[in-house]
Amino acid sequence: MADTKAILTASARFPKPADRTFQYGTAGFRMKAKMNGQIIGVMITASHNPPDDNGVKLVDPMGEMLEESWETYGTTLANAPTDDKLLEAYENIIAECHIEPDTKANVVFARDTRASGPHLISILMEALKATNTSYTDYKLLTTPQLHYITRCLNTKGTGYAYGEPTEQGYYEKAASSLKAAMQGRQFSGSVTVDCANGVGGPKLRELIKHLPSASEGGLEIKVVNDDVLKPERLNHQCGADFVKTNQRAPPSSHAAPMTRCASLDGDADRIIFYFNDTDGNFRLLDGDRIATLAALFIGDLARSAGLGEKLKVGVVQTAYANGASTAYVTQDLRLPVVCTATGVKHLHHAATKFDVGVYFEANGHGTVVFSDLALKRIGKYSPQSPAQFSALETLRALTALVNQTVGDALSDLLLVEVILAHKGWGPKEWDLTYTDLPNRLVRVEVADRFIFKAVDAERRLESPPGVQAQIDAAVRKFKNGRSFARASGTEDAVRVYAEAATRSETEDLAQKVATIVRQAGG
Numbered sequence: 001m002a003d004t005k006a007i008l009t010a011s012a013r014f015p016k017p018a019d020r021t022f023q024y025g026t027a028g029f030r031m032k033a034k035m036n037g038q039i040i041g042v043m044i045t046a047s048h049n050p051p052d053d054n055g056v057k058l059v060d061p062m063g064e065m066l067e068e069s070w071e072t073y074g075t076t077l078a079n080a081p082t083d084d085k086l087l088e089a090y091e092n093i094i095a096e097c098h099i100e101p102d103t104k105a106n107v108v109f110a111r112d113t114r115a116s117g118p119h120l121i122s123i124l125m126e127a128l129k130a131t132n133t134s135y136t137d138y139k140l141l142t143t144p145q146l147h148y149i150t151r152c153l154n155t156k157g158t159g160y161a162y163g164e165p166t167e168q169g170y171y172e173k174a175a176s177s178l179k180a181a182m183q184g185r186q187f188s189g190s191v192t193v194d195c196a197n198g199v200g201g202p203k204l205r206e207l208i209k210h211l212p213s214a215s216e217g218g219l220e221i222k223v224v225n226d227d228v229l230k231p232e233r234l235n236h237q238c239g240a241d242f243v244k245t246n247q248r249a250p251p252s253s254h255a256a257p258m259t260r261c262a263s264l265d266g267d268a269d270r271i272i273f274y275f276n277d278t279d280g281n282f283r284l285l286d287g288d289r290i291a292t293l294a295a296l297f298i299g300d301l302a303r304s305a306g307l308g309e310k311l312k313v314g315v316v317q318t319a320y321a322n323g324a325s326t327a328y329v330t331q332d333l334r335l336p337v338v339c340t341a342t343g344v345k346h347l348h349h350a351a352t353k354f355d356v357g358v359y360f361e362a363n364g365h366g367t368v369v370f371s372d373l374a375l376k377r378i379g380k381y382s383p384q385s386p387a388q389f390s391a392l393e394t395l396r397a398l399t400a401l402v403n404q405t406v407g408d409a410l411s412d413l414l415l416v417e418v419i420l421a422h423k424g425w426g427p428k429e430w431d432l433t434y435t436d437l438p439n440r441l442v443r444v445e446v447a448d449r450f451i452f453k454a455v456d457a458e459r460r461l462e463s464p465p466g467v468q469a470q471i472d473a474a475v476r477k478f479k480n481g482r483s484f485a486r487a488s489g490t491e492d493a494v495r496v497y498a499e500a501a502t503r504s505e506t507e508d509l510a511q512k513v514a515t516i517v518r519q520a521g522g
Contacts, residue, residue, distance in 0.1 A: 003130060003132065004087060006129070006130035006131075007086070007087055007090065007130045007131065008083045008084070008087055009130070010126040010127055010129070010130040011080075011083040011086045011087070012083050013126065014123050014126070015083075037103055037104055037105070037106065038061035038106065038154050039061060039106040039107065039108055039150060039153045039154055040058065040059060040060065040061065040066075040105075040106070040107050040108075040150070041058065041059030041060075041063075041107070041108050041109065041110075041146050041147065041149070041150035042056060042057075042058060042059070042107055042108070042109040042124060043056070043057040043058075043059065043109065043110055043111070043112075043141075043143045043146050043147075043267070044056060044109065044110070044111035044112070044114075044117050044120045044121060044124070045057060045111065045112040045114070045117075045143055045266065045267040046114065046266070046490070047143070047265055047266050047267050047269065047270075047490075048196075048235055048239060048240065048241035048265040048266055048270070049235070049266070049490060049491065050234075050235060050236075051114060051115070051231050051232050051233075051234040051235065051236070052116075053114075053490075053491075054114050054116045054117065054120055055490070056120075057143060058070075058074070059146060059147050059150045060150075061150065061151070061154040062151050062154065062155075062405065063147040063148060063150045063151030063152075063154075063162070063405030063406065064147070064348065064405055064406065065344065065345055065348075065406075068345065073093050076089045076093075077089055077090065077093075104132075104133075104134060105131065105132075105133040105134065106133070106134045106135070107128055107133055107134070107135045107136075108135065108136045108138060108146065108149060108150055108153065109121065109124060109135065109136075109137060109138065109146070110137070110138040110139060110140065110141035110145070110146045111139070111140060111141075112140070112142075112143070112198060112199040112266060112267045113140065113198055113199045113228040113231060113234060114231055114234065114266075115231040115232075121137070125137075138167070140199055140202070141167065141199065141203070142199050142200055142203050142267055142268035142269065142408075142409070142410065143267040143268065143269045143406070144268065144269050144403050144405070144406050144407065144408030144409070144410070144411070145167060145170050145203065147403070147405040147406045147408075148162070148163065148170050148403055148405060148408075149165050149166065149167070149169075149170070150405075151405050152164060152165035152169065153165040162405075167206075171206060171207050171209075171210040172210060173400060174207060174210070174401065174410070174411060174414060175207075175210040175211055176400075177397050177398075177400035177401035178211065178397075178401060178414050178418065179212075180393065180394075180396075180397035180400075181394055181397035181398055181401050181418045182418060182421060182422075183390055183393065183394055183422075185421045185422055186217055186421065187214075187217075187218070187219045187220070187417060187421050188420075188421065188424070188426065189220070189259065189260065189426070190214070190219075190220035190221070190222055190259065190260070191219065191220070191221055191222070191259075191260040191261070191262060191413070191417060192222040192224060192253065192255045192259060192260070192261045192262070193221055193222065193223055193224065193261075193262045193263070193264065193413065194224050194225045194238050194239065194243075194249075194250050194252075194253060194261070194262065194263040194264065195223060195224070195225050195226040195264050195268075196225060196234065196235050196238050196239030196240065196242075196263065196264050196265055196266050197225050197226065197227045197228065197230070197233040197234050197235070197236065197238060197239075198228065198234050198235065198239070198264065198265070198266040198267060198268065199228065199266070199267060199268060200226075200264040200265075200266075200267070200268030200409060200410070201223060201225070201226025201227070201228055202226065202228060203268065203410065204221070204223055204226070204264075204268075204410060205223055205226065207410055208221055208223075219414075219417055221413075224250075224252060224253065225238040225239075225250060225252055234266055235265070235266050237250055237251050237252070238250040238251075238252060238263065239263055239264065239265050239266060240263045240264060240265040240270050240271060240272045240363065240364050240409075241265055241363065242263070243263045243272055243274060243284070244272055244284070244286060244362070244363055244364070244441065245441050245443065247282060247284060247440075248282050249261060249274060249276070249282060250263065255275070255276070257275075257276050257277060257278050257280065258275060258276070258277065258278060258426065258427065258428065259275060259276075259427075260273065260275055260420075260426070260427050261273065261274050261275055262274075262413060262416075264409040264410075265364075265409070268408070268409040268410060269365060269406060269407045269408060269409060270287075270361075270363055270364040270365035270366075270407055270409055271290075271364045271409035271412050271413055272284065272285065272286045272287065272290075272363070272364035273285035273286075273289065273290070273416065273427070273430075274427075275427040275428075275431075277428070283427065283431050284436075285427065285430060285431060286322075286362050286363070286364060287321075287360035287361050287362045287363055287364040287365065287366055288317070288321050288322050288325035288360065288362050288436075289325070289430065289431075289433075290360050290364065290366065290412065290416060291315055291317070291321075291325070291329075291358050291359070291360035291366060292315070292325055292328055292329055292333070292433060292434070293416065293419055293420075293430060293433070294358050294360075294368055294415065294416075294419065295313060295315050295329060295333055295335055295358045296333055296433070297419045297422065297423070298313055298356055298358070298368065298395070298398070299313050299333060299335060301391045301394055301395045301398075302356075302395065304387060304388065304390075304391035305378075305381065305383065305388050305391040305392040305395055306381065306383065306384060306388045306392075307377060307378065307381060307392075307395075310355075310377055310381075311355045311356055311374055311377065311378075312354050312355045312356070313335055313354060313355065313356045313357075313358070314335060314336045314337070314338065314351070314353070314354035314356070314357055314358070315329050315335055315336070315337050315338075315357075315358045315359070316337075316338050316339075316340060316347045316350045316351045316357060316358070316359035317337060317338070317339055317340075317359075317360075317361075317362075318339065318340060318341070318342045318346075318347065318361050318362070318457070318458070319339065319342070319457055319458050319459045319484055319486070319497065320342065320361060320362040320363070320441075320497055321339070321361075321362055322362065322436045322437055322439055322499065323437050323480075323482060323499055324434050324435060324436050324437050325434065325436070327434070328433065328434040332434070336354075338350045338353075339457045339459075340457055341454075341457050341458045342361065342458055342486060342489075343489065344361075344365065344406065344407065347359040347361065347366065348369065348406075351369045352369055352371065354369075354371070355370070355371050355373060355374040355377075356368065356369070356370055356371070356374055357369040357371075360407075364407075364409075364412075365407040366407045366412070367402055367403060367404060367405075367406065367407050367408060367411075367412065368398070368402045368404065368415075369404050370399050370402075370404060375399060378392070378395055378396055378399060379396065394422070398415070398418075401414060401415055401418065402415055437480055437482075437499045437500070437501070437506075438499065438500060438501070438502060438503040438505075438506040439497065439498065439499045439506060440497075440498050440506050440507055440509075440510035441495060441496070441497055441510075442495070442496040442498075442510050442511070442513075442514045443488075443493050443494075443495055443496075444485075444493060444494045444495075444496060444514050444517045444518050444521065445492065445493050445521075446487075446492055446493060446494050446517070446518070446521030446522065447492065447521060447522040448492065448521070448522070449487040449488055449491070449492045449493060449494060449521075450487065451463060451464055451520075451521070452464070452467075452485065452486070452487040452494055452517075452520075452521070454484075454485075454486050454487070458484065458486045459484045460484065461484075461485060464520045467485075467516060467517070467520045470516045471483060471484070471485065471513055471516060474509060474512045474513055474516065475509065475513075477509075478500040478501070478505050478508070478509050479500065479501040479502075479505065480499065480500055480501040481498075481499065481500045481501075481505070481509055482498070482499040482500075483496065483497060483498040483499070483509055483510070483513045484496075484497055485497075485513060485516075485517045494517050494521060496510055496513045496514045496517055497510075498510035498513060
C-alpha cells in the first residue's frame with residue numbers, strides 16, 4: 001500500500017516547472033490492458049530527438065503500450081501544480097480505476113544512453129519506493145528489448161509464452177529464428193548499419209556475437225556511428241531521422257556504391273535502408289519499402305504454404321506513405337491498405353484487424369503482427385508437399401524473428417536481410433519494385449504546435465482557420481501534388497510533407513507549404 005507521506009516527500013524533491021505543460025506524444029498509450037498486479041515497463045528515452053531531450057515510454061503487460069485512457073491519467077499526474085494536487089490526482093485515479101489498495105505493483109525499467117538518463121531513473125525510483133512498488137532495473141536497453149522482456153515476464157509459464165525474459169534471451173531467440181528462416185540460403189554481401197551513436201550500437205554488436213560469422217555463411221554486419229561514450233553525439237548528423245529528413249547518407253558513411261546501408265534511431269525502435277547507385281545517386285528505402293517488401297514476401301509464403309485463402313494479409317500506412325507505395329500494394333500485390341493517424345498506437349491497433357498486419361511508418365517505425373488465429377493456423381497446418389513444407393517452416397520462423405510487440409530496428413534489420421536473401425535481391429532490385437514520387441519532409445519550428453489540429457488521418461488541418469485552404473491552393477499548382485502539415489508529438493514543430501511529379505516541383509511545394517505553416521504558427 002502506498003505511503004501518502006512518502007509520496008508528498010518525493011514529490012517535493014522534484015517540483016514541476018511552472019512554465020511547462022507536459023503531454024504524451026505519438027508513442028502514446030494503446031490497447032486494452034488489465035494490469036491486476038502484472039508487470040509494467042518504463043523506458044527512459046527521447047528516441048530520435050536531440051541529446052538534451054528525454055522522456056518516458058510506458059509498456060503494458062503484453063509488451064505493447066497502455067490503454068489510451070491512461071494517457072489522460074499520465075498527463076494529469078505530470079501537470080499537477082503542487083504536491084497536494086499530485087496526491088489528490090493519484091488517489092482519484094485509484095478510486096476511478098477501482099484499484100485495490102493492497103494490490104502489489106510491479107515495474108521493470110531501462111534507459112538509453114542520454115546523459116540525463118541516470119537522473120530520471122533516480123526520480124523514477126523515488127516514485128516507485130513512495131508507492132511501495134516492486135521494480136527491476138535493466139540498465140541500458142533498446143526500447144524494443146524492454147518491450148520484449150515485459151511481455152516475456154508476463155507470459156512466462158502460459159500458453160502464450162513469448163521467450164526467455166532476459167536480454168540474453170532476446171539475442172538467442174533472434175539468432176535461432178534467423179537460422180530457421182534462412183532455410184539454408186546465403187546472404188549476399190554486407191550491410192552497413194549506422195547506429196545513431198545510441199544504445200542500438202552496443203546492442204547490435206552484442207547480437208552479432210550470437211549470429212554466424214560471414215565466414216560461416218552468416219550475415220556480415222558493419223557497425224558505424226556507435227559512439228555512446230559521448231552522449232552529445234547521439235542523433236547528431238546520423239540516424240534514421242537525419243537520413244529520412246535530409247535524403248542523404250550520414251557524412252560519416254563511406255559505403256561503396258550499391259552497398260546496402262541502414263540507419264537506426266536513438267533507441268533502436270526504427271530503421272530505414274538506403275544505398276548509393278553506380279552514378280552516386282542516393283536511393284532511400286524507407287518504411288514504405290520495408291512494408292511492401294514484407295507484405296510481398298509474407299503473401300507469397302502464405303500462398304506457397306497452401307494458406308493463401310486462410311490468412312488475410314493487410315498493410316497499414318499513414319499519410320506520410322508515398323503515394324506510389326500505396327498504389328503498388330493495392331494494384332500489384334492486391335492487398336488491402338488502411339490509412340491511420342501517425343503514431344504507433346493507431347497503426348498497431350489497425351494492424352490487429354488483419355490475420356497478418358504489416359505496419360510501418362515512412363520513418364521506419366513498424367513491425368508485423370500475427371493474430372492468435374493466424375498463429376494457430378500456421379502452427380497446425382499440415383503441408384501437402386515439400387515446397388509447402390519449406391514455405392511453412394520459413395513462415396513459422398518469421399513469426400518468431402519479428403518482434404511483434406513494437407517496431408524493433410534490430411529484428412526488422414534481420415527480417416529484411418532474410419527476405420532479400422530468399423529473393424536473391426540486392427538494394428537495386430528492391431528499389432525497382434516501384435518508383436517513388438519525389439517527396440520532401442520539412443521541419444518548421446512554431447511557437448505553439450497545439451494550435452495545429454489535423455483530421456482525416458492527419459491529412460488535413462481544421463485549424464488554424466484558413467490554413468488548409470491555402471495548402472490546397474498551393475497543391476493544385478503542381479502535377480501529382482500532395483502535401484499536408486502535422487504537428488509533432490514531441491516538440492514545438494510542425495512537419496510538412498510534400499510530393500510532386502519532379503524533385504524541383506516537390507522542393508518548391510514543400511517550401512511554399514512550410515511558409516504557410518510558419519506564418520500561421522507565429
